[in-house]
Amino acid sequence: MLQTRLLETAIEQFGMHGFEGASTREIARASGTAMSSITYHFGSKEGLYLACADYIATRIRERHAPALDLVADLSGIDREAAVEHCLTIIDNFAVIMIDPESANWARFIMREQHSPTEAFERLYHGVMKDMIDGFSALLGRACPDLAPQELRALSMLAFGQALVLRAARASVCRALGTDNLGEEEARLLRARIRVNSLAILTGGNA
Amino acid sequence: MLQTRLLETAIEQFGMHGFEGASTREIARASGTAMSSITYHFGSKEGLYLACADYIATRIRERHAPALDLVADLSGIDREAAVEHCLTIIDNFAVIMIDPESANWARFIMREQHSPTEAFERLYHGVMKDMIDGFSALLGRACPDLAPQELRALSMLAFGQALVLRAARASVCRALGTDNLGEEEARLLRARIRVNSLAILTGGNA
DNA sequence: GTCTATACTACGATAGAC
């Protein structure tokens, strides 16, 4: 599919060089087609950029489907199970942050986090909102004494532990004395995230 | 100082639009000078970019001087004091991540985290290395049972909690239902980070 | 040291053949 090939190349290029820095000529060339195909299929460079946001949201939603199902129905879940579900979701997120595959669209999203455009709206309402809302609700079962606003803050901080593995990847690698995050490093990091998260959920905020 | 004015404008522009996206013309114009001044003072666009990295490293080092002093001499520090110092440093970092002033150079650094260039070397050896090494050593006093590699992993994860406030700023704001992180949100977030960090240091990893 | 003027390249968009 030409459109898909263009989208995946574009996400890579937009992530690597930014919106202004990426060139439609190069995106087309790397996709094995002519630049005017972008105009034809997406209207303009900006149209392509927004289509990338939708594409990313869909892909993430697919990948997080198990986690979203986990929080879909909270009725009759006890506190211990809620804690365990939280740990699973955070670990799930950590795996994605470690995975090299997340590099391309992570950079795309990071850029939007700093100065959001229409593309951020599509990402947020396409997948982020449901993840944050769902996780906060689940967290409420694990930490029943926290106010709603505190739960939302805690959600973001908990994700932050895993996010750093992508957002500050180069520093993490340096700190661990490695070139990239292989299986050994992944095991170490996920284990620590689990221990930390358990302490947060059962110690400090219980 | 013309050079300083150019550097600060450049950091803003490089952060906002990326290396390729930022234009030397615009940087010069916003600094109130001609574009050829950049060539004269920094050699080229790339020279300006690298000079920005050095400038950022120096600025951060200034700002983190109290924290770096804190970890300079660990002799005769007891465990309780080490925990308290860790909490102070993490809070210090959180304040910087919340501060709007960090936005410009944070974007610059984030870009380098994803695909490091020579500029990352200058940032890392200019300030990051000392911060990570120092904090890991301090953490070793707070959590004496952890192996050195685990301490380094834990350091990065602990910073991650604060980093998310800058790296995923737009999502954090949405989650908290606010347009920006004001005093009220800052108080809430810092309090939670402190509680979480205390739980991590004394509960899960003690 | 800072300016103007200019050479050269690459960009996004569009028109029109097929």
Add this chain to the structure above:
DNA sequence: GTCTATCGTAGTATAGAC
């Protein structure tokens, strides 16, 4: 639906006046 050709604009770098 995909291509080639081309237009107008904006980029970096450089040369040379002052």
